Amino acid sequence: AQSVTQLDSQVPVFEEAPVELRCNYSSSVSVYLFWYVQYPNQGLQLLLKYLSGSTLVKGINGFEAEFNKSQTSFHLRKPSVHISDTAEYFCAVSERTGTASKLTFGTGTRLQVTL
Amino acid sequence: DTGVSQDPRHKITKRGQNVTFRCDPISEHNRLYWYRQTLGQGPEFLTYFQNEAQLEKSRLLSDRFSAERPKGSFSTLEIQRTEQGDSAMYLCASSLTSGRKNIQYFGAGTRLSVL
Numbered sequence: 557a558q559s560v561t562q563l564d565s566q567v568p569v570f571e572e573a574p575v576e577l578r579c580n581y582s583s584s585v586s587v588y589l590f591w592y593v594q595y596p597n598q599g600l601q602l603l604l605k606y607l608s609g610s611t612l613v614k615g616i617n618g619f620e621a622e623f624n625k626s627q628t629s630f631h632l633r634k635p636s637v638h639i640s641d642t643a644e645y646f647c648a649v650s651e652r653t654g655t656a657s658k659l660t661f662g663t664g665t666r667l668q669v670t671l
Numbered sequence: 672d673t674g675v676s677q678d679p680r681h682k683i684t685k686r687g688q689n690v691t692f693r694c695d696p697i698s699e700h701n702r703l704y705w706y707r708q709t710l711g712q713g714p715e716f717l718t719y720f721q722n723e724a725q726l727e728k729s730r731l732l733s734d735r736f737s738a739e740r741p742k743g744s745f746s747t748l749e750i751q752r753t754e755q756g757d758s759a760m761y762l763c764a765s766s767l768t769s770g771r772k773n774i775q776y777f778g779a780g781t782r783l784s785v786l
Contacts, residue, residue, distance in 0.1 A: 560713075588773065599675070599762055599777040600714070646713050650773055657702065657766070657773040658727065661713030 558583040558649050562662035569669055571639055577632040577665045579647030586652040589630040590659065591621055594644045603645070606630060617641065642669045673697070675778035677763050683784045684753055691749045692781045696765030703746050704775060705738055707731065708760040720746060721768070753785045 563578045581587065588607050592600040604615025611623040621632045630647060644666050648659040676695040684690050696703045702721050706714035717736070718728045722743040732738075735753075740746040750757055760782050764775040 590774075592777070597779075597782075599677075599779040600764075602774065602776065605774060648713075657768075658704065658716040658719060658729075659706075659714070659764075659775060660716070663711070663713050 558587060558651065558660045560647050560649055560660055560662035562645075562647055562665050564665050565663070566666045566668065569637055569667065571669055571671055572636050574635050575633065575637050575641075575667065577645050577647075577667065579630045579632065579662060581628050581630065581647070581649050583628075583649060583651070587649040588652055589621075589623060590648045590650075591615065591619070591630070591632050592646045592648060592661075593617075594646065594664075596643075600646065603632070637667070637669050639669050639671070641667060643667060675763055675765050675776055677761075677778040677781050679781055680779060681782050681784075683786065685786050686755060687752055689749065689751045690753060690783065691747055692761055692763075692783075693745060693747050694763030694765075694778060695745045696763070697767075697776055700765035700767045700776075701743070702766045702768055702773070702775075703740055704764040704766075705746070705748050706762040706764065708762055708780070709758075714762055717748075750783075753783075755785045758783055758785045 559582045561580045569575045591603040606623045614620045644664045647662045678693045704719040705717040708714040720740040735751045738748045760780045762780045764777045766775045
């Protein structure tokens with residue numbers, strides 16, 4: 557079984573400032589890692605994913621994340637946020653092995669960008 | 672390429688009534704998933720299909736819940752004798768299995784309110 561911990565429930569930040577949203581996971585098997593964004597009253601949009609290869613992955617809207625296997629982390633970063641980045645962000649994992657493919661999500665981090 | 676479509680977007684029902692939701696996946700995606708998201712939480716896995724076969728069901732899926740994907744295309748999720756605790760956003764996702772990678776794309780969800 558896997559679990560995902562998002563350490564910050566809310567992150568307030570000023571526009572054009574950098575931001576990091578933290579994600580740690582626990583799993584007995586190798587995993588794929590994902591970040592999704594959810595705008596109010598909408599479904600989830602895939603921001604980026606780590607499947608294999610380079611541990612630094614780039615996604616849409618200028619976001620990037622780094623997979624750190626030793627620290628079991630997959631923190632999301634953006635060097636300069638915009639008001640439109642205000643949303644809920646979810647980190648998720650799925651098993652890399654076997655046929656199980658369900659996503660296990662964290663509880664989310666609310667990013668609030670202000671002027 | 673249209674995305675995942677869910678219908679209805681909102682459903683208000685009285686306790687004890689039955690409700691049914693529909694999900695149309697991205698065309699040619701062979702896997703379809705249902706998740707439930709309650710306020711302030713991340714989505715939780717309910718069940719998934721590969722083509723028309725239901726391969727996994729969560730313990731969250733009580734016997735009042737049933738899901739079908741009769742022709743391997745659209746899926747329905749039915750809740751019988753709804754309870755107030757069933758109030759949540761029900762999200763559908765689909766993916767195309769390629770090797771063991773699993774990138775899930777989500778619909779906008781159906782928000783259920785049980786009065």
